[in-house]
Amino acid sequence: xxxxxxxxxxxxxxxxxxxxxxxxxxxxxxxxxxxxxxxxxxxxxxxxxxxxxxxxxxxxxxxxxxxxxxxxxxxxxxxxxxxxxxxxxxxxxxxxxxxxxxxxxxxxxxxxxxxxxxxxxxxxxxxxxxxxxxxxxxxxxxxxxxxxxxxxxxxxxxxxxxxxxxxxxxxxxxxxxxxxxxxxxxxxxxxxxxxxxxxxxxxxxxxxxxxxxxxxxxxxxxxxxxxxxxxxxxxxxxxxxxxxxxxxxxxxxxxx
Numbered sequence: 001x002x003x004x005x006x007x008x009x010x011x012x013x014x015x016x017x018x019x020x021x022x023x024x025x026x027x028x029x030x031x032x033x034x035x036x037x038x039x040x041x042x043x044x045x046x047x048x049x050x051x052x053x054x055x056x057x058x059x060x061x062x063x064x065x066x067x068x069x070x071x072x073x074x075x076x077x078x079x080x081x082x083x084x085x086x087x088x089x090x091x092x093x094x095x096x097x098x099x100x101x102x103x104x105x106x107x108x109x110x111x112x113x114x115x116x117x118x119x120x121x122x123x124x125x126x127x128x129x130x131x132x133x134x135x136x137x138x139x140x141x142x143x144x145x146x147x148x149x150x151x152x153x154x155x156x157x158x159x160x161x162x163x164x165x166x167x168x169x170x171x172x173x174x175x176x177x178x179x180x181x182x183x184x185x186x187x188x189x190x191x192x193x194x195x196x197x198x199x200x201x202x203x204x205x206x207x208x209x210x211x212x213x214x215x216x217x218x219x220x221x222x223x224x225x226x227x228x229x230x231x232x233x234x235x236x237x238x239x240x241x242x243x244x245x246x247x248x249x250x251x252x253x254x255x256x
Contacts, residue, residue, distance in 0.1 A: 002207070002208040002209060002210060003153055003187055003205055003207060003208065003209060003210070003211060003232070004153075004207070004236075004247040004248070005207045005247065006153055006154060006247070007154065007155070008246055008247055008253060009243055009246055009247060009253055010253070011121070011122040011123065013239075013243050014121060014122065015121065016239070017235055017236065017239055018119055018121055020234075020235035020236075020238055020239075021119060021231060021232060021235035022042045022054055022119065023042065023235070024231035024232075024234040024235045025040070025054050025117060025226065025231045026040050026041070026042050026054055028227055028230070028231055029054075029056070029224075029226070033224050033225075033226075033227070034056070034075070034224060035075020035076055035218070035224070036075065037058055037075070038056060038057065038058050038075065038114065038218065039056075039057055040054055040055065040056050040057075040117075041054070041055050041057065042054055042055075043055050054116070054117040054119075055113055055115070055116055055117075056113075056114045056115040056116070056117070056216065056218075057111050057112060057113060057114060058111070058112055058114050058218075075218065075222065075224075076218045076219075076222035076223050076224045077222060077223055077224065077225070078221060078222055079221055079222065079223065080221065084191065084201045084214075084215040084223060084225075085212070085213075086189075086191075086201045086202060086203050086212070086214070086215075087202070087203060087204075088201070088202035088203070088204075089199065089200070089201050089202070090169075090199065090200050090202065091197050091198070091199050092169060092172045092173050092197065092198040092199065092200065093173045093197070113144075113146050114146065114147065114218060115146060115147040115148065115149070115216055115217060115218070116138075116141055116146060116147075116148045116149070117148075117149045117151070117216065117226065118134075118138065118148060118149065118150045118151065119151045119153075120134070120150065120151065120152040120153070120154060120164065122154065124164075125154060125157055125159055125160060125164070126159075127159060128159045130159070131159045131160050131164065131167055132167070134164065135164065135167040135168045135170075135171055136171065138150065138168050138192065139168060139171040139172060141194075142172070142192055142194045142195070142198055143194075144194075145194050146194055147191075147192060147193055147194050147216065147217035147218075148191075148192045148194075149189075149190070149191045149192070149214055149215075149216045149226060150164065150165070150168075150188070150189070150190045150191075150192070151188075151189055151214075151228065152164050152187065152188040152189075152190075153187050154186075155186030155187075156181065156186065162178055162179045162181045163179065163181045163186075163188050164188060164190075165179060165181070165188055165190050165200070165202065166178065166179035166181065168190075168192075169200075172198060181204065182204050184206055185204035185205055185206045185209075186204075186205075186206070186207065187204060187205035187206070187207070187209070188202070188203075188204055189202065189203040189204075189205070189211075189212070189214050189228070190202050190203075191214050191215045191216060191217065191223075193217050193220050194217075194220065195220060196220075201214070201215055210229050211228035211229040211232055212228070212229070213225035213226060213227055213228065213229075214226050214228055
């Protein structure tokens with residue numbers, strides 16, 4: 001099933017789909033994709049009443065002197081054996097100036113946060129402040145040792161003219177080179193590795209293309225593939241027929 005143009009419908013329709021996609025991803029990850037000791041939960045951001053992020057935890061307690069990344073090294077696919085099959089890979093050179101922009105505070109618990117899957121919604125891109133808040137959250141997570149997979153099905157707009165990845169990248173490294181996001185592939189999939197060094201595996205899709213699997217990192221060296229296409233299909237199957245007709249170009253978005 002091709003990725004749809006979600007700008008054709010109001011934000012509330014995508015919100016409904018967004019919840020279903022989070023649930024489908026959670027079900028698949030907990031259904032056998034994640035190795036033993038890991039689990040996924042749908043959680044909400046502070047101040048919001050609905051889940052908008054899927055978090056990946058490791059259940060074993062942390063021993064003294066052990067980091068979240070190094071203590072859960074089993075399971076998943078080794079990058080050295082099978083690098084993620086994406087078209088773009090970047091290593092981000094974090095500058096000293098960029099590192100001063102935020103402070104991450106971590107609380108060590110037995111059920112520690114390993115990774116996030118972030119599905120962007122229109123609210124994340126409705127104003128410049130929203131874009132900066134989202135990018136800052138991703139960067140704070142990476143600096144805290146948490147890997148992040150970002151899925152953005154919305155095209156670049158006035159507040160992120162070269163896409164959300166360029167905004168995130170600008171928080172991590174100082175570069176005069178703009179990100180060369182392809183104009184005919186507005187959908188962005190970006191899997192960030194907390195490092196060091198911080199790395200990102202990128203794919204861009206055209207509207208109408210099928211989703212590839214994307215890596216979600218358990219450690220800097222190991223990952224699992226997230227089945228975006230089948231979970232997207234699962235979530236989309238429950239979308240009301242009226243709005244499927246709008247998204248598939250058979251009807252205009254009107255209540256008449």
